[in-house]
Amino acid sequence: MSGPPEHPTVDTLEWSLIRGRGSQAVGFLQGQLSQDVESLGDEQRWSLLLRPDSVVVTSLLARTADGGLDLVVPSGRVDDALARLRRFLLRVDCVLDVVESVEGPFATTADLVAARWPGENEFARELTPHSFGADVVAATISFTKGCYTGQELVGRLDSRGAKVPWRLVRATGPTPGAIDAVLRSRGPEGPQGVTTAVPATGGVVALGVAHRTLVDGETSDVRIDTI
Numbered sequence: 001m002s003g004p005p006e007h008p009t010v011d012t013l014e015w016s017l018i019r020g021r022g023s024q025a026v027g028f029l030q031g032q033l034s035q036d037v038e039s040l041g042d043e044q045r046w047s048l049l050l051r052p053d054s055v056v057v058t059s060l061l062a063r064t065a066d067g068g069l070d071l072v073v074p075s076g077r078v079d080d081a082l083a084r085l086r087r088f089l090l091r092v093d094c095v096l097d098v099v100e101s102v103e104g105p106f107a108t109t110a111d112l113v114a115a116r117w118p119g120e121n122e123f124a125r126e127l128t129p130h131s132f133g134a135d136v137v138a139a140t141i142s143f144t145k146g147c148y149t150g151q152e153l154v155g156r157l158d159s160r161g162a163k164v165p166w167r168l169v170r171a172t173g174p175t176p177g178a179i180d181a182v183l184r185s186r187g188p189e190g191p192q193g194v195t196t197a198v199p200a201t202g203g204v205v206a207l208g209v210a211h212r213t214l215v216d217g218e219t220s221d222v223r224i225d226t227i
Contacts, residue, residue: 003177003180003193003194004176004177004179004180004193004194004197004206005176005197006175006176006177008197008198008199008204008206009198009199010108010109010110010198011108011109012107012108013074013104013106013107013109013111013112014074014075014076014101014104015072015073015074015075015101015102015104015105016072016073016075016078016098016099016100016101016102017072017073017098017099018060018070018071018073018078018081018082018085018096018097018098019065019070019095019096019097019098019099020068020069020070020071020095021066021067021068021094022092022093022094022095023093024092024093024094025067025069025093025094026038026064026067026068026069028088028089028092028094029062029069029085030145030148031088031147031148031149032049032085032088032148032149033047033048033049033060033062033148034047034048034050034129034140034141034142034148034150034154035047035048035062035140035141035142035145036142036144036145037062038145040062040063040064040069041064042064043063044061044062044063045062045063045139045140046059046060046061046062046136046139047059047061047062047140048060048129048140049081049084049085050129050148050149050150050151050154051084051149051150052149052150053150053153054128054129054150054151054152054153054154054157055126055128055150056118056123056126056127056128056129056132057077057080057081057084057123058073058074058077058078058080058081058120058123059074059117059118059123059136059140060072060073060081061104061105072102072104072105074104074119074120074123075100075101076120077120077123078098082096082098088149106119109196109198110198112196112207113170113196113197113198113207116133116135116168116170116207116227117136118132118136118168118207119196119207121195121196121207122168122195122196122207122209124195125166125191125195125209126191127166127168127191127209128153128154128157128164129141129154130154130157130158130162130164131164131166131167131168132168132227133167133168133226133227134162135227136168136227137158137162141154143158163212164212165187165190165211165212166187166190166191166192166209166211166212167209167210167211167212167226167227168207168208168209168226168227169183169207169209169224169225169226169227170205170206170207170224170225170227171194171206171207171208171222171223171224171225172200172204172205172206172222172223173203173204173206173221173222173223174202174203174221174222175203175204176194176197176204178220178221178222179194179197179204179206179208179222180193180194182214182220182222182224183208183209183210183214183224185214186210186211186214187210187211187212187214188211190209190211191209192208192209192210192211193209194206194207194208195207195208195209196208207227210224
């Protein structure tokens with residue numbers, strides 16, 4: 001896996017919309033998403049879309065629309081999300097289609113890093129929900145809604161203290177390469193490393209993945225904070 005660029009920029013984030021329409025659309029998506037979308041009302045809520053093995057395909061913002069649901073998804077994950085949903089779309093009155101280039105919850109990579117929220121680069125590392133931290137789990141997962149694809153492993157892990165080998169971190173340092181080296185300094189070979197980096201005063205700030213043995217705090221000229 002190649003390292004991060006040494007001169008990061010603030011990039012614009014692109015978002016797409018998956019529309020679920022039909023008399024069974026809400027019920028179908030209730031069984032596919034980690035959030036309770038049947039009780040949305042006028043709200044919009046974060047949710048996760050998981051594979052059966054509980055690996056996160058993407059996060060998304062869900063809201064009711066025209067008797068169905070609209071799902072705002074990072075554009076780089078929309079094809080995987082649509083393929084995952086259609087895998088289970090059998091004999092159900094639910095039509096899924098995509099609208100490109102819609103407004104999303106974060107405008108730039110700097111906004112994403114500031115919010116400590118995972119995006120398409122982080123989801124590409126194929127992690128389970130608890131790797132993204134307690135705040136993401138609390139915002140995206142209902143533990144009372146009943147079954148959804150990937151739910152069994154998520155619930156089992158949560159009941160056992162949510163101890164995962166890989167975790168999302170926010171890090172600051174002089175360069176992306178310096179941060180990346182620290183994130184890769186502990187644990188076996190795996191998904192660790194810088195995922196998203198943006199310039200900051202005196203250096204860069206980044207999201208990345210680290211092994212759980214890499215503790216919070218100062219490590220040479222890099223600071224690591226678990227999310």
